[in-house]
Amino acid sequence: MVLSNSKPSNIQLSFTTADLIYAYVLSRMMYVVAKLGIADLLKDGSQHCDALASATNTHSDSLYRVLRALAGFGIFAETQPRCFELTPQADCLQSNVPGSIRNEAILRGxxxxxxxxxxxxxxxxxxxxxxxxxxxxxxxxxxxxxxxxxxxxxxxxxHTSQEAYAPYLEAYDFSSIGKLVDIGGGTGNLLTAILEANPTMTGVLFDLPKSIDRVKNLGEPVSVHNRCQLIEGSFFEGVPQGGDAYLLREILHLWDDERAINILKHCHQAMKEQGRLLVLECIMPSGNEYSGVKVEDVHMLVVCSGGRERTETEFKELFKSGGFKLTKIIPIKNSRFSLFEGVKP
Structure with missing residues:
Protein backbone atom coordinates (compact mmCIF):
# COMPACT_ATOMS: atom_id res chain seq x y z
CA MET A 1 0.00 0.00 0.00
CA VAL A 2 1.10 3.58 -0.58
CA LEU A 3 1.59 4.37 3.12
CA SER A 4 3.67 1.28 3.90
CA ASN A 5 6.97 3.20 3.97
CA SER A 6 5.73 6.12 6.01
CA LYS A 7 6.54 6.77 9.65
CA PRO A 8 4.19 5.41 12.32
CA SER A 9 1.31 7.66 13.29
CA ASN A 10 -0.38 7.91 16.68
CA ILE A 11 -3.70 8.51 14.94
CA GLN A 12 -5.88 5.43 15.25
CA LEU A 13 -8.15 4.91 12.27
CA SER A 14 -10.90 2.38 11.77
CA PHE A 15 -12.82 1.73 8.57
CA THR A 16 -16.09 0.06 7.77
CA THR A 17 -16.63 -1.93 4.60
CA ALA A 18 -18.60 1.02 3.27
CA ASP A 19 -15.64 3.33 3.97
CA LEU A 20 -13.34 1.10 1.95
CA ILE A 21 -15.49 1.62 -1.14
CA TYR A 22 -14.06 5.14 -1.19
CA ALA A 23 -10.42 4.05 -0.94
CA TYR A 24 -9.81 5.26 -4.49
CA VAL A 25 -10.72 8.78 -3.33
CA LEU A 26 -7.82 8.79 -0.87
CA SER A 27 -5.45 7.58 -3.59
CA ARG A 28 -6.54 10.35 -5.96
CA MET A 29 -6.10 13.03 -3.31
CA MET A 30 -2.63 11.75 -2.48
CA TYR A 31 -1.72 11.82 -6.16
CA VAL A 32 -2.77 15.47 -6.41
CA VAL A 33 -0.76 16.67 -3.39
CA ALA A 34 2.25 14.58 -4.46
CA LYS A 35 2.12 15.98 -8.00
CA LEU A 36 1.83 19.53 -6.63
CA GLY A 37 4.73 18.99 -4.23
CA ILE A 38 2.73 20.17 -1.19
CA ALA A 39 4.87 18.21 1.30
CA ASP A 40 8.03 19.88 -0.04
CA LEU A 41 6.43 23.29 0.44
CA LEU A 42 5.71 22.45 4.09
CA LYS A 43 9.16 21.11 4.98
CA ASP A 44 10.08 24.33 6.83
CA GLY A 45 6.82 24.65 8.74
CA SER A 46 3.12 25.42 8.58
CA GLN A 47 1.72 27.45 5.67
CA HIS A 48 -1.63 28.98 4.83
CA CYS A 49 -3.60 27.53 1.93
CA ASP A 50 -3.43 30.84 0.10
CA ALA A 51 0.37 30.60 0.02
CA LEU A 52 0.28 26.96 -1.02
CA ALA A 53 -2.24 27.71 -3.77
CA SER A 54 -0.14 30.61 -5.04
CA ALA A 55 2.97 28.43 -5.17
CA THR A 56 1.17 25.63 -7.02
CA ASN A 57 -1.12 27.71 -9.25
CA THR A 58 -4.25 26.13 -7.75
CA HIS A 59 -7.56 27.30 -6.27
CA SER A 60 -7.04 28.01 -2.57
CA ASP A 61 -10.42 26.87 -1.24
CA SER A 62 -10.38 23.70 -3.33
CA LEU A 63 -6.86 22.86 -2.17
CA TYR A 64 -7.96 23.51 1.40
CA ARG A 65 -10.81 21.03 1.09
CA VAL A 66 -8.42 18.33 -0.16
CA LEU A 67 -5.88 18.96 2.62
CA ARG A 68 -8.64 19.02 5.23
CA ALA A 69 -9.86 15.64 4.04
CA LEU A 70 -6.33 14.18 4.06
CA ALA A 71 -5.78 15.52 7.57
CA GLY A 72 -8.56 13.17 8.68
CA PHE A 73 -6.27 10.32 7.67
CA GLY A 74 -3.29 11.78 9.49
CA ILE A 75 -1.76 13.02 6.23
CA PHE A 76 -1.02 16.70 7.07
CA ALA A 77 -2.55 18.52 10.05
CA GLU A 78 -4.51 21.78 10.20
CA THR A 79 -2.78 23.77 12.96
CA GLN A 80 -4.71 27.02 12.56
CA PRO A 81 -7.65 27.87 10.29
CA ARG A 82 -6.54 26.99 6.72
CA CYS A 83 -2.92 26.46 7.82
CA PHE A 84 -1.32 23.04 7.43
CA GLU A 85 1.87 21.31 8.49
CA LEU A 86 3.57 17.97 7.88
CA THR A 87 2.78 14.90 9.96
CA PRO A 88 4.73 11.63 10.19
CA GLN A 89 2.34 10.20 7.59
CA ALA A 90 2.98 13.11 5.24
CA ASP A 91 6.79 13.23 5.62
CA CYS A 92 7.21 10.45 3.06
CA LEU A 93 5.46 12.55 0.41
CA GLN A 94 8.49 14.86 0.32
CA SER A 95 11.11 14.49 -2.39
CA ASN A 96 14.58 13.18 -1.63
CA VAL A 97 13.97 12.00 1.92
CA PRO A 98 14.59 8.46 3.22
CA GLY A 99 11.55 6.32 2.46
CA SER A 100 10.07 8.88 0.05
CA ILE A 101 7.01 7.60 -1.81
CA ARG A 102 6.32 10.79 -3.75
CA ASN A 103 7.41 9.31 -7.08
CA GLU A 104 5.32 6.20 -6.43
CA ALA A 105 2.24 8.25 -5.56
CA ILE A 106 2.65 10.21 -8.80
CA LEU A 107 3.39 7.14 -10.94
CA ARG A 108 0.42 5.16 -9.68
CA GLY A 109 -1.84 8.16 -10.05
CA HIS A 159 15.17 6.89 -5.93
CA THR A 160 16.25 4.21 -3.43
CA SER A 161 19.35 5.29 -1.51
CA GLN A 162 22.38 3.03 -1.19
CA GLU A 163 21.82 2.91 2.59
CA ALA A 164 18.43 1.28 1.98
CA TYR A 165 20.19 -1.82 0.64
CA ALA A 166 22.03 -2.49 3.92
CA PRO A 167 19.52 -5.21 4.97
CA TYR A 168 20.22 -7.07 1.71
CA LEU A 169 23.94 -7.05 2.45
CA GLU A 170 23.31 -8.21 6.02
CA ALA A 171 21.05 -11.05 4.91
CA TYR A 172 23.39 -12.71 2.43
CA ASP A 173 27.15 -13.22 2.17
CA PHE A 174 28.14 -12.06 -1.32
CA SER A 175 31.88 -12.13 -0.58
CA SER A 176 32.62 -15.43 -2.32
CA ILE A 177 31.15 -14.25 -5.64
CA GLY A 178 33.78 -13.22 -8.17
CA LYS A 179 31.45 -11.98 -10.92
CA LEU A 180 27.85 -10.99 -10.28
CA VAL A 181 25.45 -10.48 -13.21
CA ASP A 182 22.41 -8.31 -12.44
CA ILE A 183 19.65 -9.31 -14.87
CA GLY A 184 17.18 -6.52 -15.63
CA GLY A 185 18.94 -4.40 -13.04
CA GLY A 186 17.64 -1.03 -14.24
CA THR A 187 19.76 1.77 -12.80
CA GLY A 188 22.05 -0.72 -11.06
CA ASN A 189 21.60 0.75 -7.57
CA LEU A 190 21.51 -2.63 -5.85
CA LEU A 191 24.45 -3.95 -7.88
CA THR A 192 26.44 -0.83 -6.98
CA ALA A 193 25.72 -1.33 -3.28
CA ILE A 194 26.89 -4.96 -3.47
CA LEU A 195 30.05 -4.04 -5.40
CA GLU A 196 30.91 -1.26 -2.96
CA ALA A 197 30.62 -3.71 -0.08
CA ASN A 198 32.75 -6.31 -1.90
CA PRO A 199 35.79 -4.57 -3.42
CA THR A 200 37.19 -7.69 -5.14
CA MET A 201 33.94 -8.46 -6.98
CA THR A 202 33.20 -7.48 -10.58
CA GLY A 203 29.71 -6.91 -11.91
CA VAL A 204 27.64 -6.90 -15.07
CA LEU A 205 24.52 -4.77 -15.42
CA PHE A 206 22.27 -6.31 -18.09
CA ASP A 207 19.10 -4.62 -19.32
CA LEU A 208 17.30 -3.32 -22.39
CA PRO A 209 19.17 -0.81 -24.58
CA LYS A 210 17.29 2.29 -23.38
CA SER A 211 17.92 1.38 -19.74
CA ILE A 212 21.63 0.88 -20.38
CA ASP A 213 21.79 4.15 -22.33
CA ARG A 214 20.22 5.95 -19.38
CA VAL A 215 22.83 4.51 -17.00
CA LYS A 216 25.62 5.54 -19.38
CA ASN A 217 24.24 9.08 -19.50
CA LEU A 218 24.06 9.24 -15.72
CA GLY A 219 27.56 7.82 -15.33
CA GLU A 220 28.52 4.94 -13.06
CA PRO A 221 29.62 5.71 -9.49
CA VAL A 222 33.38 6.24 -9.35
CA SER A 223 33.66 3.54 -6.69
CA VAL A 224 32.64 0.78 -9.12
CA HIS A 225 33.44 2.30 -12.52
CA ASN A 226 36.31 -0.06 -13.31
CA ARG A 227 34.50 -3.13 -11.98
CA CYS A 228 31.09 -2.92 -13.65
CA GLN A 229 30.34 -3.78 -17.28
CA LEU A 230 27.19 -2.52 -18.99
CA ILE A 231 25.59 -4.93 -21.48
CA GLU A 232 22.33 -4.43 -23.33
CA GLY A 233 19.94 -7.15 -24.45
CA SER A 234 16.77 -9.09 -23.65
CA PHE A 235 16.67 -11.83 -21.03
CA PHE A 236 14.16 -13.66 -23.21
CA GLU A 237 16.88 -14.16 -25.81
CA GLY A 238 19.87 -14.82 -23.57
CA VAL A 239 22.01 -13.36 -20.79
CA PRO A 240 25.75 -12.61 -20.43
CA GLN A 241 27.96 -15.68 -20.05
CA GLY A 242 30.38 -16.68 -17.31
CA GLY A 243 28.92 -15.23 -14.14
CA ASP A 244 29.50 -16.81 -10.75
CA ALA A 245 26.05 -15.64 -9.66
CA TYR A 246 23.01 -14.21 -11.41
CA LEU A 247 20.75 -11.73 -9.63
CA LEU A 248 17.06 -11.25 -10.46
CA ARG A 249 15.33 -8.56 -8.41
CA GLU A 250 11.56 -8.23 -8.94
CA ILE A 251 11.77 -9.82 -12.37
CA LEU A 252 9.99 -13.16 -12.11
CA HIS A 253 6.75 -11.74 -10.71
CA LEU A 254 6.29 -9.76 -13.91
CA TRP A 255 5.84 -12.90 -16.02
CA ASP A 256 3.85 -16.11 -16.28
CA ASP A 257 5.51 -19.43 -15.45
CA GLU A 258 6.49 -20.18 -19.04
CA ARG A 259 8.39 -16.94 -19.53
CA ALA A 260 9.81 -16.95 -16.00
CA ILE A 261 11.19 -20.45 -16.58
CA ASN A 262 12.65 -19.28 -19.89
CA ILE A 263 14.57 -16.54 -18.03
CA LEU A 264 15.83 -19.05 -15.46
CA LYS A 265 16.97 -21.46 -18.16
CA HIS A 266 18.99 -18.73 -19.84
CA CYS A 267 20.69 -18.01 -16.50
CA HIS A 268 21.32 -21.74 -15.99
CA GLN A 269 22.96 -22.07 -19.39
CA ALA A 270 25.10 -18.94 -18.98
CA MET A 271 26.48 -19.39 -15.46
CA LYS A 272 29.58 -21.27 -14.39
CA GLU A 273 29.19 -24.87 -13.27
CA GLN A 274 29.23 -23.95 -9.58
CA GLY A 275 27.17 -20.84 -10.20
CA ARG A 276 24.36 -19.50 -8.05
CA LEU A 277 20.99 -17.97 -8.81
CA LEU A 278 19.86 -15.18 -6.45
CA VAL A 279 16.23 -14.08 -6.69
CA LEU A 280 14.63 -11.25 -4.72
CA GLU A 281 10.85 -11.55 -4.62
CA CYS A 282 7.91 -11.50 -2.22
CA ILE A 283 6.36 -14.71 -0.90
CA MET A 284 2.58 -14.94 -1.14
CA PRO A 285 1.33 -15.60 2.42
CA SER A 286 -1.48 -17.99 3.31
CA GLY A 287 -4.47 -17.28 5.52
CA ASN A 288 -6.99 -14.46 5.59
CA GLU A 289 -4.88 -11.67 7.08
CA TYR A 290 -4.19 -8.51 5.11
CA SER A 291 -1.00 -8.54 3.06
CA GLY A 292 0.23 -5.98 0.56
CA VAL A 293 1.59 -8.92 -1.44
CA LYS A 294 -1.97 -10.11 -2.08
CA VAL A 295 -2.93 -6.68 -3.38
CA GLU A 296 0.24 -6.51 -5.49
CA ASP A 297 -0.70 -9.88 -6.96
CA VAL A 298 -3.94 -8.42 -8.33
CA HIS A 299 -1.94 -5.45 -9.59
CA MET A 300 0.23 -7.91 -11.54
CA LEU A 301 -2.94 -9.41 -13.00
CA VAL A 302 -4.09 -6.01 -14.24
CA VAL A 303 -0.88 -4.46 -15.58
CA CYS A 304 1.36 -7.40 -16.55
CA SER A 305 0.67 -10.18 -19.01
CA GLY A 306 0.76 -13.28 -16.83
CA GLY A 307 2.48 -11.54 -13.94
CA ARG A 308 1.79 -12.88 -10.44
CA GLU A 309 3.14 -13.16 -6.92
CA ARG A 310 3.98 -16.73 -5.88
CA THR A 311 3.90 -18.97 -2.83
CA GLU A 312 7.00 -20.69 -1.50
CA THR A 313 5.86 -23.95 -3.10
CA GLU A 314 5.37 -22.24 -6.45
CA PHE A 315 8.90 -20.81 -6.27
CA LYS A 316 10.31 -24.28 -5.60
CA GLU A 317 8.55 -25.63 -8.67
CA LEU A 318 9.69 -22.65 -10.74
CA PHE A 319 13.32 -23.18 -9.73
CA LYS A 320 13.09 -26.89 -10.48
CA SER A 321 11.62 -26.26 -13.93
CA GLY A 322 14.40 -23.77 -14.64
CA GLY A 323 17.08 -26.32 -13.76
CA PHE A 324 17.85 -25.16 -10.22
CA LYS A 325 17.66 -26.61 -6.74
CA LEU A 326 16.31 -24.09 -4.24
CA THR A 327 18.76 -24.13 -1.33
CA LYS A 328 17.93 -21.10 0.81
CA ILE A 329 15.09 -18.68 1.47
CA ILE A 330 16.23 -15.70 3.54
CA PRO A 331 13.79 -12.98 4.69
CA ILE A 332 15.15 -9.44 4.22
CA LYS A 333 14.87 -7.45 7.44
CA ASN A 334 12.45 -4.50 7.37
CA SER A 335 11.36 -5.51 3.88
CA ARG A 336 8.60 -7.49 2.19
CA PHE A 337 11.23 -9.32 0.14
CA SER A 338 12.98 -12.62 0.59
CA LEU A 339 16.17 -13.78 -1.08
CA PHE A 340 15.99 -17.17 -2.79
CA GLU A 341 19.25 -18.97 -3.53
CA GLY A 342 19.38 -21.68 -6.18
CA VAL A 343 22.21 -23.86 -7.47
CA LYS A 344 22.66 -26.31 -10.32
CA PRO A 345 21.76 -29.74 -8.90
Missing amino acids: EEYYYKPWENLMYSVQTGESAFEHLYGVDLYQYYEQNAVAGELFHKYTS
Missing part, protein backbone atom coordinates in the same frame (compact mmCIF):
# COMPACT_ATOMS: atom_id res chain seq x y z
CA GLU A 110 -1.06 8.92 -13.69
CA GLU A 111 -3.95 8.16 -16.03
CA TYR A 112 -2.14 5.51 -18.07
CA TYR A 113 -1.32 3.64 -14.86
CA TYR A 114 -4.62 3.72 -13.00
CA LYS A 115 -6.91 3.45 -16.02
CA PRO A 116 -6.28 -0.32 -16.41
CA TRP A 117 -7.71 -0.73 -12.90
CA GLU A 118 -10.96 0.67 -14.23
CA ASN A 119 -10.91 -2.43 -16.42
CA LEU A 120 -10.26 -4.96 -13.66
CA MET A 121 -13.42 -6.77 -14.70
CA TYR A 122 -11.81 -7.51 -18.08
CA SER A 123 -8.85 -9.19 -16.36
CA VAL A 124 -11.11 -11.17 -14.05
CA GLN A 125 -13.27 -12.37 -16.93
CA THR A 126 -10.43 -13.21 -19.31
CA GLY A 127 -7.30 -13.73 -17.20
CA GLU A 128 -5.54 -11.25 -19.48
CA SER A 129 -3.80 -7.94 -18.75
CA ALA A 130 -6.16 -4.97 -18.78
CA PHE A 131 -3.15 -2.77 -19.52
CA GLU A 132 -2.34 -4.62 -22.73
CA HIS A 133 -6.03 -4.69 -23.64
CA LEU A 134 -6.17 -0.90 -23.43
CA TYR A 135 -2.82 0.05 -24.95
CA GLY A 136 -1.91 -2.85 -27.21
CA VAL A 137 1.58 -3.25 -25.68
CA ASP A 138 2.91 -4.50 -22.37
CA LEU A 139 3.90 -2.12 -19.58
CA TYR A 140 7.60 -2.00 -20.45
CA GLN A 141 7.00 -1.57 -24.16
CA TYR A 142 4.77 1.36 -23.20
CA TYR A 143 7.62 2.92 -21.22
CA GLU A 144 9.93 2.42 -24.20
CA GLN A 145 7.47 4.17 -26.53
CA ASN A 146 6.41 7.00 -24.19
CA ALA A 147 9.32 9.08 -22.98
CA VAL A 148 7.47 11.00 -20.24
CA ALA A 149 6.02 7.81 -18.71
CA GLY A 150 9.39 6.09 -19.04
CA GLU A 151 11.17 8.91 -17.24
CA LEU A 152 8.62 8.88 -14.42
CA PHE A 153 9.08 5.13 -14.00
CA HIS A 154 12.86 5.64 -14.00
CA LYS A 155 12.56 8.23 -11.20
CA TYR A 156 10.43 5.82 -9.18
CA THR A 157 12.83 2.89 -9.56
CA SER A 158 16.03 4.87 -9.03
